[in-house]
Amino acid sequence: MKSFAYVSARDVPTAVSAIAGSPNAKFLGGGTNLVDLMRGNIEQPDTIVDITRLPLTGVDLLPDGGVRIGALVRNSHLAAHPLIRSRYPVLSQAILLGASAQLRNMATVGGNLLQRTRCLYFYDTAAACNKRAPGSGCDAIGGFNRNHAILGVSDNCLATHPSDMCVALAMLDATVEVESTRGVRRIPMNEFHVLPGDTPHVETSLAADELVTAVELPSVAVAANSRYRKVRDRASYAFALVSVAAALEVTGTTVTQVRLALGGVSAKPWRATKAEEVLLGAPATEESFRQAAAAELAAATARPGNEFKIGLAERTIVAVLRELVTKGDAA
């Protein structure tokens, strides 16, 4: 780990001033990802601005029925919150399927948004990586690709976004509130993370001097019948090979509302809008689910080692929707 300066901020204005004009400074929340990356010399900030004392820890009901979540709410706290468990079960499930209990106790909502990829080549400073060292190349191409992306892939980067929480937020159309010395900005969740293209080191639309202060969830009635399914290599404590966040409303035998997002398949939480289009108004049958999944995955591309993800994603989408139909019936 490289030596760094440490600053502790007590309020948001101090925090954002501390980082303004210091392009190589980083905010420290739970530290569950950043500190690991610093130990591996992948992140090498000059300055750390500790924001853990900022008053951004509320989970509050909004007048319009939505919920505002402070950026420093710990993952475990959010997952256990009654508002989240009752109105957005998908979010609670997604968080609880991530990391371990100890990590969830430390990790913050803001930090979870900014998790970095688990690509083996990103983590190895001896390997070429366009994300870690822009322009150096991508040793993942031609290497181990089992965990890599199949949607929105570029020739410069195969990495996936590792968060579970973000997949649920993408499905829920959350909004991310950010602040800098220039003011406050609201970014729709589905525009917060960006695809790699020619600049895989740019992972979000957040500017270097902006602080995530809150995440807002709109009121989403259909989310009461929602589910997060994570498919991975161990029963616990592993990143998703494929994950599915879904919410479904069936009236009679017809799909009247549906939301679907995928994790483990792209550099961003993947909102499955094509599948949603196919499903909306379609009969709630296994056949429709398969067609919808196939429509979403039609654009998928694979490398040797991650071909299985395409079929796995399709089958997991079908399995989750099938389960929501059954669950919806029971309710």
Next chain:
Amino acid sequence: MTALQQRTGSVGTPVDRVDGVAKTTGTARFSAEHTYPGLTYAAVVHATISRGRITAIDTTRAADIAGVIKVITPENAPPLKPAPRVSMLNMSSIVSGTSVNYLQDNEVHWDGQPVAVVVAETSEAAKEAAALVDVTYRTTESSVDFVTARLQAQVQKGNPLLPAGAKKGDAAAALAGAAVSVDAEYTTPPYNHNALEPHSTTAAWDGDRLTVHDATQSIGWFRTHLALRFGIPEANVRVIAPYVGGGFGGKAFVWPGTVLAALAARATGRPVRLTLTREGVYRTVGGRTPSIQRVALGATQDGKLTALIHQSVARVGRTGGMPEQITTQSRHLYAAENILLEQRAVEQDVLPTTSMRAPGESIGTFALESAIDELADVLGIDPIDLRMHNEPDRDPVDGKPFAHRMLREAYAEGARRFGWSARSPQPRSMNDGRWLVGMGVASAFHPLMLFTSNVTVRLSADGTVLVRCGFQEMGMGGATVQGQIAADALGVPFDAVRVEYGDSALPSAPMAGGSMQTASVANSILEACAKIRASLESLAKRSGAVGQAPKAVLAKAGVPHVEAAVGSDTRLGKVTGQMRMMRQVMRDRRYLRAATGAHFCEVRVDQDTGELRVSRWTSVFDVGRVINPKTAGSQLRGGIIMGIGMALAEETLFDPRTGRIMNPSLAEYHLPVHADIPAIDVSWLGDPDPTMPLGLLGLGEVGITGVAAAVANAVHHATGRRVRDLPITLDKLVP
């Protein structure tokens, strides 16, 4: 059993471990926790090429970091003598992990080899500086991809203790003429060691005397090795390791960290602590060889084996390594009329492979026991029935008698406990909702040797007993069971016995490996205790205390203590000890001695995603007499868990283009987590082996053998899919 043993009866009871309180309260000090005045910290710089030469090392940036004391490179490293050539006449010569003479030249032999060491006032400064050492290389063409190198594999040479092949009859002809046959290739990936405690060494010089706190399974051989490398008398080296946080074979051999810590301490004149990072363990401590195995079986229609062929390819490093005895179990498990066993190995430019829990049988049983299951499936015979139909009366290849063999009883008891009769024979015929359910079995097998050990035992007038022996305790419960054995042998309560271990200043013991430590040390303790009992008897006669307790005898005789020694660490004692061991080894070759067992596994496979869960486990072992059910159960369960790791998840990813390990961390190298492990029902038959001290058979390794096959067999039963390539990840099962 003597009257004395009956009186205390410690053997066979689940005594709590003597080191349990110290470990759970954090007072036990491991190798990285010994401090010295002026202690410094070292960090290793690893090569990033698999073969070639260092052309330049620039240490300027590293040296500029505050707190850095010295950057040691091949340009300024103190001299080190080369590792000894391996010779069976000098057993300690096998303890070199690699033959590389670290920091003595510019050659690079594997990706990850240490090329420099930074010593600093703090661990943080050392690590920061290590990342700033700039090394340039000239690379040479290397061989790193195991799959493509298999054709270059050479036939492994065996030795009298570890035969590397066997031939009985004409197996190829018998296979060709068999009514029913299976013939398939099985593959297992490389595995890395992941003991809870990373390898750590604290080294301090006092003139030409060296003290080393090291996480080692092999105190005595480490001492010999270090004395040789630094050109000092063995008596000048002390290796101390009372607590070792897991070994599994990964701490049996001397890896670079141990030597470099002592070298760095010599170079700086300061005590040095070198604790490997987890990545450092992956890059500098050998792992298990990958394997490609062919098993071909021929049988009659009613399931009598006529041919058994098992051929394996393993790898070693160009600078050393362990190819494993992959076909060993195939020599002993089945009464086939014709048997052909062949082991090959290929040398590659990778970190030398090393021993890992049940080297050979862990991966060898995966292939053999999967193939037996495949044959049972083709024949339409229950897999247990097929095994029992071919259970031999004598060792199949050379006809030696078995010292002890109760595999039939193990299967019968296991089937009862597990509920095998509820299994419907057809694959893909059982389910629980969306989960496909399957049940599988496999045999466990691990051959056992007995070494010799030096020991002293002292019985004092206050009734206490002191056992002194330089054996190793990596968490197995060795100190506890040896105390139980001594207590019973002298007729004193368990609490009256103190066992000193883990220090090369104590009477020397063999390395902890091959499941031989407990029996080897117990043998000598029993002998020493018998001597003490004889002394007590004559004292009792002389002082008129016949029939009285030991304490009373000593009081009456006015003697402070009686002490007995077995073996000696003098020059003459060593020669005599070597001869004693050779005699014992030759004597033991008259029969086949092994621990065996029967594993029963139930799995669930998700029909949508291929996710695999092990849902139930039962194993019944024949491990002779069990000294302590608590520590024994823990050892056997631990082996099974490690085997489930092999079956489900573990795999070291060597990039085939570069030979570099790409998942050197616990985040990306998947060990099973708690949620992957069901309740494990282990039991043992308890019948003593007549050829072993107290009838005990070592049980550190047998647990892992057969496990991966039991899982693969259950997966086949659940899904109809036969996975012959470990680990059984969901991509191999997703429809």
